[in-house]
Every structure is written in structure tokens, then in C-alpha cells.
Amino acid sequence: MKKSGGQSSAFFRKKIETTSFAKRSSVAIFLGISALSVVPSAPAIAQAYSFSSVEIEGTQRIQADTILSYLGISRGETIPAAALNDGYQRLIGSGLFEKVELLPQGNKLIVRVQEYPTVNVVSVEGNRRLKDDVFAPLLKSQPRRVYSPTTAEKDAQTIVEVYQAQGRLAAKVTPRIIRRSNNRVDVVFEVIEGKTVEVERLSFVGNRAFSDGRLRRVLQTKQAGILRQFIRADSYAPDRIEFDKRVLTDFYMSRGYADFKIQNVTSEFSRERDAFFITFNVQEGQQFRFGNITTTSDLEEVNPDDFAAVSKLRSGVVYSPGHIENTVARMERLALQKGLNFIRVEPVITRNPRDLTLDVELVIARGPRVVVERIDIEGNATTLDSVVRSQFRIAEGDPFNPREIREAAERVRALGFFTTANVRPREGSSPDRVVVDVDVEEAPTGSLSFGGAYSLENGFGVNLSYTQKNLLGRGQFLKLSFANTSDTTSFAFKFVEPRFLGRDLAFGVEAFYNESVQASSFFDSREIALRPSLDFPVSENGRLGVRAFVSGSDMYNAKADSSAIITNEAARGQQVGVGFGLTYNYDTRRTGLNPNAGVLLRFSTDVGGFGSDYQYVKSEALLRAQTKVLSDQVTLSATFEGGYLASLNGGTSRFTDRFHLGPSKLRGFSTNGLGPRDLTAVNQDALGGNAYAVARLEAQFPLGLPEEYGLSGGVFLDAGALWGLDDTLSGTIDDGVHIRSSIGASVFWTTPIGPLRLNYAHTLAKEAYDKENEFELTISTSF
Structure with missing residues (x-):
């Protein structure tokens, strides 16, 4: 009452x-x-x-x-x-x-x-390997809330699970309370971390097509090696094993092994009970290829030939479910373009065990009339709903397409903004309506780095940079960087809005300022640039970028004994001009039919210098291809690139306008170590060139060392040339095409701080005045 x-x-x-x-x-x-009186006979x-x-x-x-x-x-x-x-x-x-x-x-x-009582303080004690910041966002016990023993027990289990994910299966957590005045308590989680349980050996049984070493590179779980104190992937984690089973299945299926199965995965404790021996028992089956590819439909408004034209399935190609998914997606997008709603493409596969082929019939039919009622997004405390919704190509009221929902889920995960992203459809207010639930858990997207560097050419230096991939939760990219060495100082700024005007249109702004002392050329220089740009898709694999820019350079403090060309160019003072340009990229590395191969084509051209004394056209092109052979053990790659700078007003280029080759493009040579050079000057200044062409061939292979060491080897052959000057001082400077080449070996090392690469190069063809660079330690880049 x-x-x-x-x-x-x-x-x-x-x-x-x-x-x-x-x-x-x-x-x-x-x-x-x-x-009450107790009466035996009474009820x-x-x-x-x-x-x-x-x-x-x-x-x-x-x-x-x-x-x-x-x-x-x-x-x-x-x-x-x-x-x-x-x-x-x-x-x-x-x-x-x-x-x-x-x-x-x-x-x-x-x-x-x-x-x-009321919770006064929540603390974790005994945790040495993991900081309190790791647990704070996971615990439900919070200060100024009512203490609950049930919640405290659940929090203790949460901490245990975090340690188990790190491979510390023996971790124990005990919740305790310390009573304070005014009916308050301190909640303390006492942690006994225990030892890390490592993966001592990771082996496979039943694999014939791929070696153990190749399959280990596929898995997220790694064997414990010399870097076991730093690599967490070699700790035993049951959840990671489940993930590896899916990854291994996808690996085999994408290479034509349609019958591949994982029979079981055994995890055995070592005698010392400090390590696991994990064995994947697999059944590979036979490799299948595509057989006959047909497209059929019983719908009057559908012309199967139109849909077959967008299919990229080809007979004789190694079978992959991904190829079928891509073709089905193309056909269903075509149906939408034709105004045909609720069209579904169902692949019907017929096995031909004798010739190891799979016939594929793509049946175009009308699917159920189900529409998307709404898209519910939960868990995004920082990221705006619009950022997540932009990854969906469907909206409320559109026909429901399960395949599009799966693709949208992959795009949400690929953003890199979330640790987990689950997308699930469920029945809406009626059987013909679907609600799409998107549950995400946000991840840190910003980083601040500060460090030092040393190089033989530039000496000691410091680097400071700030990067944010999800600025203010809007999905925008921001990077600020500063670098300083004994010879150079640079500032850089970059901002990208990936969904400009709510479309697949990336708007970006870049700006930089470089000031350097060119000790080898005996002059100083300043360079500035501001470049706004737009980037958008023009085909399935192609994107086009357009930009405008303001750029300028200043050459000053030229020494008296420098080349006359450098002295004359420095006398022109500061030059600032405007221009525009475009870049076209064609990339099949993710959408190609061969999972082991890919092609990248890039072409860019700039027309600039308007407002300065030199107007120009500057173009560059790059073609790169890669494939894997010998059961994916050896990676072969080839790169061809070149550039050309031409004057529009009959003027002459300057050092800061021309191309300069170094070890990043032609290994075995120093920065400004090749190309036209004024041999009459005291310092024989390198001058750069108006054109260049380079070819690089490379092979990367295992060294036979344990895979967990992260070491592999490579060999390479580079050849190229840098030539062309507008002013040759009456022919005293040789600016002709002289081919340089080098051969060498590389060691690749995957470390906790990133992939490193050590190159040793030996020059095969060079000019007498070229400057060599035999050894180089760099950050390895992937294709």
C-alpha cells in the first residue's frame, strides 16, 4: 500500500x-x-x-x-x-x-x-603483465554504485578470460571487499597471473599439397620461438584455435580443394605442463577446377545472356567459392540496375569426379519479397551511425539481400574502427520484413608516436607524429607529422573524408613543408605544397583521383664551387605555381581470380607551374605483378616504373623539379648516386634527370629455419636509368641513357616492431662517377 x-x-x-x-x-x-493446542485427532x-x-x-x-x-x-x-x-x-x-x-x-x-554498501574504489592487484587500463572498461563493478557479489564474481571471471586470451590458463582472480565508513567498501580483485602456456609445436597430419611451414603462415597461432617474450600469438588460446580452423578451411577452399575437412584438432600438454603441442588432422581431398559455366532463368524479363556477360568464371580455372560469390554479386547488382527487384542468383554445382571439375549453373530466379524494415546499430559510443550505415548498399525499404548483408559486415570490419562487428538479420514486424542488427565494440583508432632515427646519410633525427583513423567518430583520417635531422626539417598534414557528400567519394587535403641542406650539392632548399583532391571509383578494380595544387620551391645558399647549373637555378629564387593533376589506379590484388596473384597499375600526371617561370607536365607510371609458385612457398614479383618531365613554355627545370633515384627504386646506389652529373664541378654535383625507367625482379623464399623465427630470404635483380637535362652546359654534361644494374640478396625478418628487410646489393653495370650503397636496412613493405 x-x-x-x-x-x-x-x-x-x-x-x-x-x-x-x-x-x-x-x-x-x-x-x-x-x-496452538495440538489435538492429535484435529487436521x-x-x-x-x-x-x-x-x-x-x-x-x-x-x-x-x-x-x-x-x-x-x-x-x-x-x-x-x-x-x-x-x-x-x-x-x-x-x-x-x-x-x-x-x-x-x-x-x-x-x-x-x-x-x-556503496562501492568506493575498484582496483586490481597482483597484475604485472597487464595494466589496469586493460580491465577498467570491462568491469561492471563501478565506484558510487551499489556493491553486488554476483557482479563482482562475473568481473573476476572476465579478468580470468582476459588472461586466458593471453595464454595464461592458470590465472586465478579472487574478489574481496574492504569495508569503510559510511557503509562503503573497496572492491579489490586479487590476481595470480600464473605462467604463460605457449604453443611449443604446431604440426599438421594429412597435408600433401602444402608443407607444414606454408600452413603455419596461414594461421594466427604461432609456435614459440626466439621472440617468445614479445610475441603473444605463440600463447595458447582456444578461441584463436577456432579462428584458425576457419582460416585454414578458407585457404584450402580458395585453392580448389572443395572436399577439404579438418578431422580434428588435438591439444596436448607437455610433461612440464607449460606448453601445448597442437596438431591439425586434415583431409585435403582433390583439387577441382571449374567445368562448364552456364546461366539460366525462367523469368520472362530476364535475358540470361546479359547476366552471363558480367560473369568472370572461366572453365579450367582453379575452383574457389569466392569467385562464385563475386560473380553472383555482379549479377545481382546488374538486376538492380535493370530495375529488377527481388532477383536472386543461385549457383547449382555439379561434380565431375573423373576429370576433377565442377560445373556451375547460375540460376536467376525471383526470391522472396522481403524488405529491410530498419538497420539497428548498437555499441558505437564514439563512431556515428552514419559511418556504419555508409558501408551498407541497402537502406530501409530496399529488397533484402542476404549476400549484401554479409558483404556489408565485411566492409564494417575492414574499417578498423571496431574490435568486433556482428551483423545479423532477424524477422521484423511481419514475416516480409527484416531488421538488421549491427553490434559493434569500438577499438582505439588514434596513435601518437615519438622516436629517434639514425641513417648514414642524415645522421641522428627525431620523429613525432599523430594519426587518427576515425576523427570525432566521423570516419575521417587525420595525420600530423614532424621530422628533424641534422640536414632536414619537415612538417606534413593529411586529412581525408572517405564519404564526401554521403557518397563513395574521398575528399582529401595534403600539405607539407620541407627544408633541407643538400650537402652533396652544396645548396639549401625549401619546398611547400598544398593539394586538395577527390578520389572515386570508375570500375570494379579502378579508381580515379583528381587534384589541384599549389607548390613552390626555393634554392638558396649555393656554394661558389657548385655546378654552374645549380648556381643558375638557385639564382632564379623562389618559384611558386599552381596546377592540377589526376591519378588512375587499377588493382586486382583482392578481386582477381587467382588468390596467389595480383596486378597493380598506377598512372599519374600533373600539369603545373602556372604563375612561375617554368610550366611543365610531369607523368609517372607503375606496373607491379606478383604470383606464388611451388605450393605457395616462393613469391615472385616484378615491378616496372618510369617518369617523364616536359616543359610547356620552353623553360628549364630545376633540381627540385627533376627525378632523383636512390636505393628505394634502384638498389645498390646511394640517394642521388646515379644519373647526370657535372664532372667539371669541384664536387661533381648530382643533377637529377627529366626521365627515368626502372625494372625490379624479385623472389622471396623460406630459409629452412623454424617458421616461428620469422626469417625468410630473397634475391633481386634491378636495372634502370636516369637521364635528360634541359641545360647540358653546351654539351659538357653527359645526360644520355646509361643503364645501371645490380644484383643482391635480402633477409626478411618479421619482428614485434614491424617487418624489417636487410639488403645487400652488388652493382653489375655503373658509371665511374656513380656512388654505391651496398647495405641497406629498411622497413619491408608488402605488395
Whole structure:
């Protein structure tokens, strides 16, 4: 019974007492029972109660009305003992009280409670390997909230799971409380971390097409090696093993092994119980290729030939489910372009075990008329809903397409903004409507780095950079960087809006300032640039970027004994001009039919210098191809690139305009170590060139060392030339085409700080005045 109008009721009299928590006693209920004469021949009568008043004791924060609502007793109502017990259970189940007693005294019921204390501080003790910041966002026990033993136990299990994910299966966590004044407690999670359980050996049984070493590179789990103190991937984690099973299956299926199965995965403890021996028992089956490819439909409005034209499935190509998925997606997009809704393309596969081919019939049919009712996004505390929705090519009211939902889920995960991203459809308000639930868990997207560097050419330097991939939760990219060495100082700024105007249109702005002392050429220089740009798709594999720019350079402090060309160019002073350009990229590395191969084509051209004394056209092109041979053990790659700078107004280029080759393009030579050079000058200054062409051939292969060491080898052959000057000082400078070449070997090392590469190059063809660079340690880049 509730009070009204703020007036006291004669039915309920409250007595509030402060109780101490010296120790936690067990919860008991005392029911007063009137004395009854026991007559053996009389039947048993169930106890019943009727209370005219209720007195509540021990409350501090919780209102009496709240207790009465849980109790559920009305004035003068006769209730059985079972109903009183139900009220007691509701009070206990509310999670508000540490102790509850119900004391019937005639027509009066005394409710004596002891409230749970308030959490003062939550701390984790004994954790040496993991910082408190790792656990803080995961714990439900929070300061200024009511303490709950159940919540504390769940938090302890959460901490244990975090340690188990790190391979510390023996970790133990005990929740404890320290009582403070004013009914407060400190919640302490005492941690015993235990030792890391490593993966001592990772082996395979039943694999014939691929070696153990090749399959280990596919898996996320790694064997413990010399870097076991730094690499967490060599710790045993059951969840990671489940992920590896899916990855291994996808690896085999994409290479034509349609019958591939993982029979089982055994995990055995070592005798010392500090490591696991994991064995994948696989059944590879035979490799299949595509057989006959046909497209059929019973729908009058569908012309199968139109849909077959967009298919990229070809007979004789190694079978892959991904190829079929891509073709089905193309056909369903074509149906939408033709205004055909609810069209589904179902692949029907027929096996030909004799010739190991799979015939594929693509059946175009009308699917169920189901539409998307809405898209619900949960868990994105920072990232805006619009960023996630932009990855869906469907909206509310569009026909529901399960394949598009799966592709959208992959695009959401590929953003890199979330640690987990689950996309699940469910039935909406009616059977013909679907609600798409998107549950995400955000990940850190910003980084601040500060470090030092040393190079033989530039000496010691410092680097400072800030990068944010999801600026203000809008999906925007921002990077600020500063670098300084004894010879150079540079600032750079880059901003990208990937969904400009709500479309697949990337708007970017880049700016940089470089100031350097060219010790080898005996002059100083400054360069500035500002480039806004737009980038958009023009085909499935192609993107086109257009840009405008303002750029300028200044050559000054030229030494008296420098080349006359350098002196003349420095005398022209600061030059600033505007221009525009475009870049076309064609990339099949992710969408090509061969998972082991890919092609990257890039072409760019700039027309600039308007407003300065030199207007020009500057173009560059790059073609790169890669494939894997010998059961994916050896990676072969070839790169061809070149550039050309031409004057539009009959002017002459400057050092800062021309191309310069170094070890990044032609290994074995120093920066500005080849190309036209003024041999009449005291310092034989390198001048750069208006044109260049380079070819690089490379092979990367295992060294036979344990895979967990992360070491592999490579060999390479480079050849190229840099030539062409507008001013040759009356022919005294040789700017002709002279081919340089080098051969060498590389060592690749995958380390916790990133992939490193050590090159040793030996020049095969060079000019007498070229400057060589035999050894080079760089960050390895992937194709």
C-alpha cells in the first residue's frame, strides 16, 4: 500500500536504524506463530497472517515505499505463510540488500534489512603483465554504485578470460571487499597471473599439397620461438584455435580443394605442463577446377545472356567459392540496375569426379519479397551511425539481400574502427520484413608516436607524429607529422573524408613543408605544397583521383664551387605555381581470380607551374605483378616504373623539379648516386634527370629455419636509368641513357616492431662517377 499526498499513514510506521557491517551474517526469516493446542485427532491448519502495520528498520538509502512494493502486502489482507515467503524472496532477489529479516509480531510486521554498501574504489592487484587500463572498461563493478557479489564474481571471471586470451590458463582472480565508513567498501580483485602456456609445436597430419611451414603462415597461432617474450600469438588460446580452423578451411577452399575437412584438432600438454603441442588432422581431398559455366532463368524479363556477360568464371580455372560469390554479386547488382527487384542468383554445382571439375549453373530466379524494415546499430559510443550505415548498399525499404548483408559486415570490419562487428538479420514486424542488427565494440583508432632515427646519410633525427583513423567518430583520417635531422626539417598534414557528400567519394587535403641542406650539392632548399583532391571509383578494380595544387620551391645558399647549373637555378629564387593533376589506379590484388596473384597499375600526371617561370607536365607510371609458385612457398614479383618531365613554355627545370633515384627504386646506389652529373664541378654535383625507367625482379623464399623465427630470404635483380637535362652546359654534361644494374640478396625478418628487410646489393653495370650503397636496412613493405 502506497502513501499519497506526502501524509503519514497509520497503517505503516517506519523506524529507521543504522546498522553496522562488522561481519556478514546469514539471512534468516522468523515467523511468529501463535501458541496452538495440538489435538492429535484435529487436521493441520496452514498459518495465515493479517497485518495492520509494518515497521521497517535498517534503511539508509532505499525508500520505504520501495521495500513495500517488493513485499506486496496490503493492509488487513489475510495472507498465507507462502505469500509472506514470496515477499521475502522478492526482497532478496532485488539485489539491494545484504540481509533481510521478516519478524511477525501479532498484527505488526517488522522488516529488518541491511543494505548492500556503496562501492568506493575498484582496483586490481597482483597484475604485472597487464595494466589496469586493460580491465577498467570491462568491469561492471563501478565506484558510487551499489556493491553486488554476483557482479563482482562475473568481473573476476572476465579478468580470468582476459588472461586466458593471453595464454595464461592458470590465472586465478579472487574478489574481496574492504569495508569503510559510511557503509562503503573497496572492491579489490586479487590476481595470480600464473605462467604463460605457449604453443611449443604446431604440426599438421594429412597435408600433401602444402608443407607444414606454408600452413603455419596461414594461421594466427604461432609456435614459440626466439621472440617468445614479445610475441603473444605463440600463447595458447582456444578461441584463436577456432579462428584458425576457419582460416585454414578458407585457404584450402580458395585453392580448389572443395572436399577439404579438418578431422580434428588435438591439444596436448607437455610433461612440464607449460606448453601445448597442437596438431591439425586434415583431409585435403582433390583439387577441382571449374567445368562448364552456364546461366539460366525462367523469368520472362530476364535475358540470361546479359547476366552471363558480367560473369568472370572461366572453365579450367582453379575452383574457389569466392569467385562464385563475386560473380553472383555482379549479377545481382546488374538486376538492380535493370530495375529488377527481388532477383536472386543461385549457383547449382555439379561434380565431375573423373576429370576433377565442377560445373556451375547460375540460376536467376525471383526470391522472396522481403524488405529491410530498419538497420539497428548498437555499441558505437564514439563512431556515428552514419559511418556504419555508409558501408551498407541497402537502406530501409530496399529488397533484402542476404549476400549484401554479409558483404556489408565485411566492409564494417575492414574499417578498423571496431574490435568486433556482428551483423545479423532477424524477422521484423511481419514475416516480409527484416531488421538488421549491427553490434559493434569500438577499438582505439588514434596513435601518437615519438622516436629517434639514425641513417648514414642524415645522421641522428627525431620523429613525432599523430594519426587518427576515425576523427570525432566521423570516419575521417587525420595525420600530423614532424621530422628533424641534422640536414632536414619537415612538417606534413593529411586529412581525408572517405564519404564526401554521403557518397563513395574521398575528399582529401595534403600539405607539407620541407627544408633541407643538400650537402652533396652544396645548396639549401625549401619546398611547400598544398593539394586538395577527390578520389572515386570508375570500375570494379579502378579508381580515379583528381587534384589541384599549389607548390613552390626555393634554392638558396649555393656554394661558389657548385655546378654552374645549380648556381643558375638557385639564382632564379623562389618559384611558386599552381596546377592540377589526376591519378588512375587499377588493382586486382583482392578481386582477381587467382588468390596467389595480383596486378597493380598506377598512372599519374600533373600539369603545373602556372604563375612561375617554368610550366611543365610531369607523368609517372607503375606496373607491379606478383604470383606464388611451388605450393605457395616462393613469391615472385616484378615491378616496372618510369617518369617523364616536359616543359610547356620552353623553360628549364630545376633540381627540385627533376627525378632523383636512390636505393628505394634502384638498389645498390646511394640517394642521388646515379644519373647526370657535372664532372667539371669541384664536387661533381648530382643533377637529377627529366626521365627515368626502372625494372625490379624479385623472389622471396623460406630459409629452412623454424617458421616461428620469422626469417625468410630473397634475391633481386634491378636495372634502370636516369637521364635528360634541359641545360647540358653546351654539351659538357653527359645526360644520355646509361643503364645501371645490380644484383643482391635480402633477409626478411618479421619482428614485434614491424617487418624489417636487410639488403645487400652488388652493382653489375655503373658509371665511374656513380656512388654505391651496398647495405641497406629498411622497413619491408608488402605488395
